[in-house]
Amino acid sequence: MRNWLKNTGPGILVSAAFIGPGTVTVCTLAGVNFGFTLLWALLLSIVACIVLQEMAARLGIITQKGLSEAIRDEIKNPLFKYLAIVLIFAAIVIGNAAYEAGNITGAVLGISAIIPPYVIEGGFFSLDLWSLFIGLVAFGLLATGNYKVLERVFIGLVLIMSISFVVTAILTRPDISQLLKGLFLPQSGSAGILTIMALIGTTVVPYNLFLHASLVGEKWKGKEYLGVARKELVWAILLGGVVSMSIIITAAASGVTNVTTAADLAVGLKPLFGEFATWFIAIGLFAAGITSSITAPLAAAYVVKGCLGWKKGLNSIKFKMVWATILFLGMFFSSLGFRPVQLIQFAQVANGILLPVVAIFLFWIVNRVTVMGEYKNSGLQNIIGILIIGITIFLGAKSIFSVLGGL
Template identity: 45%
Template sequence: MKKSGPGMLIAAAFIGPGTVATCLGAGVSFGYSLLWALLLSIIITIVLQEISGRIGLTSTRPIPAILESMIPGKYAGKALIGLILLAIVLGNSAYEAGNIAGGTLGLEALFGSGAVAYYPFIVILLAGIILWMGSYKLLERIFTALVLIMSMSFILTALLVRPDLSALFAGLFYPKVTGDTIMTVMALIGTTVVPYNLFLYPALVRQRWEGAGNLSAMRRDIIGSVLIGGIVSMAILVTGAGTGMQQMESVLDMAKSLSPIYGTAATVAIGVGLLAAGLTSSITAPLAAAYVIQQSFGWAPDNRSWKFRLAWGGVLLIGLLSLTLNIRPLEVIFLAQVANALLLPLVAFLFWRMASDKQLLGEFRSSRTGVIAGLIIVILVGLLALRTLYRIFVS
C-alpha cells in the first residue's frame, strides 16, 4: 500500500464494467484466440502511459497546452483540443452509465434483486462522496485496495473454470485477425488503451511526485499497475472462454452459468469484482473528464474548487440520467470502445511526437529505441483502425 502510486488509478480506470463485459464476450464468442490482443494492449498502454507520466514529471505545462502549441495555425490547435475535449467528456459521460450499471449488477449478484431500484443511487452516492473529498492520498489508498479485490475475484473465477492451457498459450502468442474478430480486437484495445488515462496520469503524477528525479519510481508504478490490470483482463477473458457458453446477454449470465457447478463462490467472486469495477470506474471517468476540462481551460489545479466539482458532477449526473433510457448497455459500451480505438492512432501519434521533442523534454526525450518503438505502435494501431473502418463501411 505504501509503495503504490497513481498507476493503480489507471489500472482501475480501464478495468471497468466495460472491460468485464467485453473480455467476457470475447471469451464466449472466440475462446482464447484473442488473448494476444490483450497482450498487445498491455504493451501499448505501458509505452503511452510512460510517455504521459514522463511529461507530467518533466514539464510544468498541462498536456492540452503542449498539444495546442505543437499544431501550426492560430485556430488549428484550439480545434484539436476542442475535438479531444469533446470526445473525452462525451465518451466519459456515456461510459458513466455503464459504470453505474456495472456496480448495480455487482450489488444485485451479491444481495439479490429485491432493492435493485436503489442500487444505482448507492453507487452514485459512494462515488460522489469520494470525489467530493478531493484527496489524492485517499483516492490512491481506496483504488489500491479495490484493484487488489478485483484481482483476487476475477483470477479466482478464472481458476474455477480450469482453462485449457495449450489453447490459452496459443491464443496469447499466435495472433490472428479475421473479419469476424476485428471489431472485438479493436474493442479489447479500446477498453485497455483509454485515451483519457493519458491526460489523467500526468495530473496525478504531479500530485504524487515532484521533479524528474522520480522518473524511476513513476516507471515502476505504471508498469506494475498496468501489468496487474492486464492480468485481470486476461483472467476475465479466460473465464468467458472456459464456461462453454454460446452467447451472453448480461454479465450476470456468467455468474448463473457457473453457479450450478461451483456454487455461490462463483457468484460472489463475480459480484465483488463487478462492484469494485463499477465503483472505481464511476469515480475515474468523471475525475478524468474534470481534469481534462480543468487543463483545457487553464483553471487552477484545485480538486476542491466549485468548477472542478461541477465538471465531475455533470458527468455523474449524465450517467445517472442515461440509466433511465431504454438502452442496451453492453452494445453501447462495445461501440464506445471501438470509437476509443479509432481515436487512438491520433492520440498515440501526438504523444509520440511529444516524447521525441527535444525542446519540450530536453534530456528526458525518448531514446532512439523509444522513438522506434513508439512509431511501431502508432503504425500498428493505425492499421488496425483502418481495417476496422473498412469492415464498417465496405464489408
C-alpha cells in the same frame, strides 16, 4: 508495506480505470464467442498501454502539466490550437459522459447478481436505487478532493478485482496448451476486426493518457521520481492485464454460451462451481464499475482544466462542477433502467479508433526538446511508439471500413 504504499498511486488508478464494465463485458464476450484465440490481442494491448502510459507519466513528471495543457501550450498556430482543443474536448469529455451510465450500470449488474435490484416504478418511469447509491459513493469520494484518499480506495478495489477474477479463472481449470497458443500465436479465427479493436480500446484507453499525465503531477514533484513512477506503472498495468486475461479465460473455459454480460456469466457458472464463482465475478464486476465511475469523470475534469487553462485542480469549484456533471448524467441514465451493453462495446471500439489520434499528439509532445529536454523520447522509444501508432491506425482504419461495409 508502508514504503510500497508510498510509491503506489497513479499507475493503480490507470489500471483500475481500464478494468471497467467495458473491459469485463468485452473480455467476457471475446472468451465466450472466440475462446482463447484473442489473448494475443490483449497481450499486444498491454505492451502498447505500458509504452504510451510511460510517455504520459514522463510528460507529467518533467513538465508538471497534464497532456491537454501541454498540447494547448505547444501548438502556436491559433487555428490548429482551436481545432486540437475542440477535438480533445469533444472526444474525451462528451465520450466519457456518454458511457458513464455504462460504468454505473456495470456496478449495478454486479450487485444484482447476488442481491435483487430495488426499482421504483412510476408509469413510464423507473428508478433503480442501486444506481443512485453507486453514484453517491463515487460523488462522496471525488468530493473529498483528497488524492491520497482516492489512492487508498483504488488500491483496495484493484486488489478485490484481482483476487475475484483470478480465482474464478483458476476454478474453471482452463486448458493450458490452448491458453498459451492463444496468448503467443496471433490468430483471429471467426473474430471480426471490431472485436480486436474493442479489446485494444478497452485496455489502451485514450482518456487514461490525459488522466495519468495529470495524476503523476499530483503525487510526484521532481524528476528524481521518474524511475519510481515507471516501476509502479509497469507492475500496475501488468496486474490489470492479468485481470483482463482472467476474464477471457473464465469465459472461454466455463462452457457457458448464453451470455451478454459478465453478470450472465456469474449466473451461468453457479451450477458448475457453486455460489463462490458467482460471488467472485459479481464482486469483481461491482469493483470494476465503481472504479470507472470515479476515473471517467475525473479524467474529463482534468482534460477541461488543461484545455481551458485552469490553474487549480481537485479542490477547484469549476473542476468539481465538471466531474459532478458527468457523474450525475451517468447516474440519471443508469437509474432509468438502460442496459447499455451495446453502447459499452461501441465505446470501446470508438476508444480504439480515437487512440491513434491522441497517441500522435502525445508522441509529438514527448519528442519536443523545448518541452522534455534530455527526457525526450529515445530512438528505441520512438521506434516502438511508431510501431504501436502504426498498428492502431491500421486496425482503426479496418474497423471503420468494416462498419461502413455493414451499413
